[in-house]
Amino acid sequence: MKNIEVLVVDDSAVVRQVLSGLLNAVPGITVAHAVADPLLAMERMRLHWPDVLLLDIEMPRMDGITFLRKIMQERPLPVVICSSMTAGSTQLSVEALSAGAVAVVNRPRVNVRQYMQGHADELIAAVRLAAGANVLPAAPGRRGVATPSPMPPLPVAPAKLTADVILPPGLAAVNVRTGLLVAIGTSTGGTQALEEVLSALPADAPGIVVVQHMPEKFTAAFAARLDAICAITVKEAETNDKVRPGLALIAPGGKHLLVRRIGNQYYVDVIDGPLVNRHRPSVDVLFRSVAKCAGANALGIIMTGMGDDGAAGLLEMRKAGARTVAQDEKSCVVYGMPMEAVKLGAVEKSVPLQALDREILQQPGR
Template sequence: MKKIQVLVVDDSAVVRQVLSALLNGAPGIEVLHAVADPLLAMERMRLSWPDVVVLDIEMPRMDGLTFLRKIMADKPVPVVICSSMTADSTQLSVEALSAGAVAVINRPRLNVREYLHGHAEELIAAVRMAAGSTPKAAIAPAAKAARPAKPAPAGGTRKYGPLPPAPEKFTADAILPAAAGAVSVRTEPLVAIGTSTGGTQALEELLAALPAHAPGIVIVQHMPEKFTAAFAARLDSLCAITVKEAESNDQLRPGLALIAPGGKHMLLRRNGNQYYVDVIDGPLVNRHRPSVDVLFRSVAKCAGANALGVIMTGMGDDGAAGMLEMRKAGARTVAQDEKSCVVYGMPMEAVKLGAVDKIVPLGAIDREIMAQRGGA
């Protein structure tokens, strides 16, 4: 069987050495070249095109983001970002995900050798996942008309401490019980979206296509802690709707999308005819926190037929069981089609489970969302 051919691009000799040793030591993976900057990388890529690129962001001569955009425009290739954890690099990494990178792995500036050895399994898994993905060239959002000033965000805190990893694969039962019955109360329509690998780029395209009067939206995007605030801010700058990282007691309303913070679960809660979100600690569910299954179950419990469930590009099965619960509670359910997914994992699992009413391409999901509101 052909090995996964990897190109490592990093200006640190230590990082190049460690990444090469770890990846070459993994079955089925081979490092073709390890180079110090993107200009050298382009020379090597003319000779042999890699299956995956492991890329730093901050480098001399050409930064990683410029390089990523160039190869995505010329000939898309799966890219895993492996970069230092700083405020600037976090913002740049979010931009890289929007430009087509399929995964981000943070690393510290100090003790990097020990850190990479300690996270070798995560790195190798990211490369294997990337090799099975279909990267998409970024689509520049259309220019939009000026919009009125947005209301100030609700109060709350965004300073969440890290949680230890769970040793086993929990279901949503670890966070909240399943719905006891159908929801009979009619409320404003809402949309719940779950996505993972490739989702940053897909969400950007989807949310930028929505008008300001779109239904309220709650979103779980699998993303590292501290990245979601920067990601939400980026989307907010591009979209007619308001997009923000969710905080407990945020009220969902038309024209607002709330993104679950990395490292926290987000649940929907109803009070009368109004919806709010709770942002909580808890174990990993389907090895994720936030988990799509947790969000979808909470939506099934308190919104039922008032909701539309959307499951998009991503690896694994998080969200499939929760979407089935939403469908049984009367919600409409939609899955992104295989052709437009970077990784057709989460939608495929939901389809296999019988949780999906309709399969549509990414470019048609905005119409499904507006149909939930009863018009465009």
């Protein structure tokens, strides 16, 4: 396996020392250089291009997000944000993900050494994930840049759990057409991919429910950002929200999202529950609820992401008569979740990221 060379960019000498020490201790990862600001980083990068950039946000001479955008516009590179946790860090982290970062790892302003040593696994996982990501050039005409992804803390897998333990009893599949219900599941690389899809939809697009693997408190800022740039309304989902045309509901971080049907209307429930496929929210939980309450009246879309969450749920949707679509390998940052769904026979067809909005707007009857 190729050695991963990392360039650390942080204005704190202590942070540079801590991050370099942690990463250099890992077989297969080497910190090639550690510099104090983006201008120094550019000098190093002219001589030697790293595999992964580990980047702070708040720095002198040039801030990290400006530097990130510059890189992604000129020569895309896997970037992991490692920045101090402040009052505005959530919003800045979402902005960084939308600008092209593959992952975000938060750190405190004080006791950095002790904290990062306790969270070394998260840092290492983010760097390895970034090194294997398919970072794409900026889409023409977009403010963002390459394909980003939230990197939630990786929880320890509990005993085998499935979406069965989450779904309330008594849900029965229905065949009555009440207006198309679109369910989307995504993870690594999904932040900007969702932005591209949802911002291309008209204000009267079908109602959409979304699970994006994200840490708690990130999803509200993410939904607000999408709402500001989309013709449709985007909000963090709350229990009893009605699924309606022109609205996309984003599952809150740390909660599962389910859809239920009352008469000819769909509503959502936001609930606690165990991790499913190592995640909460879980795509499988959402897709299985949609399969049971919407049947053939739904469209399931599985997008870029690591792991297999959503594959089994998408298969249930297909068996219930729903259309099922996967983002194709070439346009995925990580072709994990779509690949597993394809292998399971859950996917009717795979299409590029740029074609997913057309799938959502496609009329019944295909």
